[in-house]
Amino acid sequence: xxxxxxxxxxxxxxxxxxxxxxxxxxxxxxxxxxxxxxxxxxxxxxxxxxxxxxxxxxxxxxxxxxxxxxxxxxxxxxxxxxxxxxxxxxxxxxxxxxxxxxxxxxxxxxxxxxxxxxxxxxxxxxxxxxxxxxxxxxxxxxxxxxxxxxxxxxxxxxxxxxxxxxxxxxxxxxxxxxxxxxxxxxxxxxxxxxxxxxxxxxxxxxxxxxxxxxxxxxxxxxxxxxxxxxxxxxxxxxxxxxxxxxxxxxxxxxxxxxxxxxxxxxxx
Amino acid sequence: xxxxxxxxxxxxxxxxxxxxxxxxxxxxxxxxxxxxxxxxxxxxxxxxxxxxxxxxxxxxxxxxxxxxxxxxxxxxxxxxxxxxxxxxxxxxxxxxxxxxxxxxxxxxxxxxxxxxxxxxxxxxxxxxxxxxxxxxxxxxxxxxxxxxxxxxxxxxxxxxxxxxxxxxxxxxxxxxxxxxxxxxxxxxxxxxxxxxxxxxxxxxxxxxxxxxxxxxxxxxxxxxxxxxxxxxxxxxxxxxxxxxxxxxxxxxxxxxxxxxxxxxxxxxxxxxxxxxxxxxxxxxxxxxxxxxxxxxxxxxxxxxxxxxxxxxxxxxxxxxxxxxxxxxxxxxxxxxxxxxxxxxxxxxxxxxxxxxxxxxxxxxxxxxxxxxxxxxxxxxxxxxxxxxxxxxxxxxxxxxxxxxxxx
Numbered sequence: 001x002x003x004x005x006x007x008x009x010x011x012x013x014x015x016x017x018x019x020x021x022x023x024x025x026x027x028x029x030x031x032x033x034x035x036x037x038x039x040x041x042x043x044x045x046x047x048x049x050x051x052x053x054x055x056x057x058x059x060x061x062x063x064x065x066x067x068x069x070x071x072x073x074x075x076x077x078x079x080x081x082x083x084x085x086x087x088x089x090x091x092x093x094x095x096x097x098x099x100x101x102x103x104x105x106x107x108x109x110x111x112x113x114x115x116x117x118x119x120x121x122x123x124x125x126x127x128x129x130x131x132x133x134x135x136x137x138x139x140x141x142x143x144x145x146x147x148x149x150x151x152x153x154x155x156x157x158x159x160x161x162x163x164x165x166x167x168x169x170x171x172x173x174x175x176x177x178x179x180x181x182x183x184x185x186x187x188x189x190x191x192x193x194x195x196x197x198x199x200x201x202x203x204x205x206x207x208x209x210x211x212x213x214x215x216x217x218x219x220x221x222x223x224x225x226x227x228x229x230x231x232x233x234x235x236x237x238x239x240x241x242x243x244x245x246x247x248x249x250x251x252x253x254x255x256x257x258x259x260x261x262x263x264x265x266x267x268x
Numbered sequence: 269x270x271x272x273x274x275x276x277x278x279x280x281x282x283x284x285x286x287x288x289x290x291x292x293x294x295x296x297x298x299x300x301x302x303x304x305x306x307x308x309x310x311x312x313x314x315x316x317x318x319x320x321x322x323x324x325x326x327x328x329x330x331x332x333x334x335x336x337x338x339x340x341x342x343x344x345x346x347x348x349x350x351x352x353x354x355x356x357x358x359x360x361x362x363x364x365x366x367x368x369x370x371x372x373x374x375x376x377x378x379x380x381x382x383x384x385x386x387x388x389x390x391x392x393x394x395x396x397x398x399x400x401x402x403x404x405x406x407x408x409x410x411x412x413x414x415x416x417x418x419x420x421x422x423x424x425x426x427x428x429x430x431x432x433x434x435x436x437x438x439x440x441x442x443x444x445x446x447x448x449x450x451x452x453x454x455x456x457x458x459x460x461x462x463x464x465x466x467x468x469x470x471x472x473x474x475x476x477x478x479x480x481x482x483x484x485x486x487x488x489x490x491x492x493x494x495x496x497x498x499x500x501x502x503x504x505x506x507x508x509x510x511x512x513x514x515x516x517x518x519x520x521x522x523x524x525x526x527x528x529x530x531x532x533x534x535x536x537x538x539x540x541x542x543x544x545x546x547x548x549x550x551x552x553x554x555x556x557x558x559x560x561x562x563x564x565x566x567x568x569x570x571x572x573x574x575x576x577x578x579x580x581x582x583x584x585x586x587x588x589x590x591x592x593x594x595x596x597x598x599x600x601x602x603x604x605x606x607x608x609x610x611x612x613x614x615x616x617x618x619x620x621x622x623x624x625x626x627x628x629x630x631x632x633x634x635x636x637x638x639x640x641x642x643x644x645x646x647x648x649x650x651x652x653x654x655x656x657x658x659x660x661x662x663x664x665x666x667x668x669x670x671x672x673x674x675x
Contacts, residue, residue, distance in 0.1 A: 041567050044571075057572075058571075107659075111659060173564075176611060180618055184620030185621025189625065197646070200649060219667075
């Protein structure tokens with residue numbers, strides 16, 4: 001992406017405002033509390049967890065902490081929903097976050113670009129005719145991303161969907177008597193299975209996918225600081241979120257032009 | 269003349285009498301015996317012992333037991349006396365004793381266990397006398413005199429010492445509850461036999477009745493349950509009291525060291541119910557422990573939560589019945605009530621599903637749904653994580669390759 005005269009490379013933009021950072025922080029705390037207090041039930045055979053929970057009393061406290069963290073997480077979610085619904089920036093984020101067909105294409109293109117097999121074949125002279133006619137399949141350049149790329153959107157909506165499932169099943173696990181008044185035992189059993197496996201899925205997704213993308217990715221290593229200070233520089237915006245960069249640049253250009261026009265009008 | 273002769277004779281007689289008296293003082297008995305004659309030599313505490321004993325109480329004399337002294341005229345008697353034959357009076361119990369392991373001890377290279385070893389000799393007392401060696405509170409000490417030190421039974425001294433930690437012993441020692449089981453309540457007194465002997469009171473065949481002497485209601489419940497019915501049929505693998513409750517170290521189920529403490533029950537039941545050989549032989553459903561451990565009940569119990577259900581909470585304990593029995597706590601009609609003990613307001617919904625879910629053992633297809641969901645999730649997780657790893661590998665590979673080619 002070419003540099004725009006309207007955006008300085010050192011200019012600071014707010015990618016996560018304070019509200020979003022606090023929400024993210026509460027999410028981190030509650031998520032890992034839930035994982036730590038929940039995993040022992042899933043991996044009940046691991047010796048380590050027997051060491052971690054040595055007595056029945058601590059097991060009961062574990063349950064209390066788990067539910068307390070769940071309540072906090074639900075509160076955080078409600079806050080986020082209200083923020084999304086009523087705050088202008090929240091609404092804007094939501095619009096940016098909506099999945100589009102471009103995201104699926106982006107994922108595919110990014111992957112093919114990273115693998116680079118078609119470029120390799122082309123250089124070897126294999127299928128040259130085909131690639132000359134359809135240069136798209138060479139994946140010469142990585143796709144351009146807006147404010148949120150397919151990775152971030154996938155994480156966001158996974159979290160949303162996962163939260164819904166976990167809250168629903170968790171609520172009925174918390175209130176067994178209510179659950180079994182409404183559903184037969186075999187349905188309640190499904191709730192338990194889903195709650196456990198969805199948790200494992202979420203845990204692995206965070207550990208593998210999110211941690212790679214924000215920590216271990218050579219681009220960010222050792223860590224992206226956005227979650228702490230919320231800041232992103234003009235350069236980072238240009239390299240990582242070029243469409244957003246373009247959008248801002250375009251907006252500023254229009255603004256400058258209208259200003260110039262009005263100035264010109266005034267002079268005339 | 270006549271009068272002088274008579275007085276002379278009288279004088280001689282009196283001298284003889286007086287001299288006899290002196291002789292007696294110097295402990296030179298001559299003929300005839302009385303208690304006094306014996307105590308003249310045996311002047312230790314035998315007299316007090318005998319007087320305080322039940323034999324002394326009813327007025328037995330030395331000769332009544334030491335009958336071989338009867339013919340002897342000259343004292344002191346030289347040779348050692350024969351062992352006392354208690355059977356003269358106590359013929360029934362001695363007959364019992366003759367059949368017991370104690371009478372056979374010499375054949376095992378141990379000393380004969382005689383009546384006096386347990387009952388004492390001169391100080392033999394009624395078993396109702398708190399001073400008696402066989403009084404319920406004193407009996408364990410009496411048996412332990414040999415069984416903790418000299419006589420090693422196949423299972424060792426520790427096995428016997430375990431009794432001192434049991435609830436039975438605690439009741440004896442702390443509360444002085446004489447009804448609480450001591451050695452003889454279970455092993456018998458005169459007719460003690462090794463447990464391996466089918467006639468023994470502690471043999472598998474008889475232990476139910478032995479415990480049932482005191483635990484009458486439990487014996488009745490047990491015999492009505494599925495285990496008891498098989499026990500009556502003579503099936504040898506069926507659990508008897510001691511299989512679940514252990515033997516000498518029986519503890520209250522509320523004691524966390526007990527083998528039937530709530531967190532340990534599952535382990536006890538699964539000894540048989542997860543044993544492939546036993547399960548195959550008697551057609552038991554296996555995987556009971558595994559499916560329990562997977563459930564919240566099992567997992568929480570494993571972590572020491574004592575509020576959750578163990579096997580006995582749902583199945584009962586002494587009178588366990590199959591679910592087909594309408595009286596069973598797990599008969600579908602009774603499940604709401606059984607579950608309702610912990611889950612107030614439990615409805616018949618509790619019965620619509622399988623607690624021990626092993627898909628090949630479930631007939632109703634919808635009950636297997638959770639199992640299917642689990643499979644789907646495993647596939648889903650594997651797929652998604654594989655995609656993550658692929659993407660990460662491609663990204664990392666690309667960056668490293670680019671850095672190399674640029675560097």
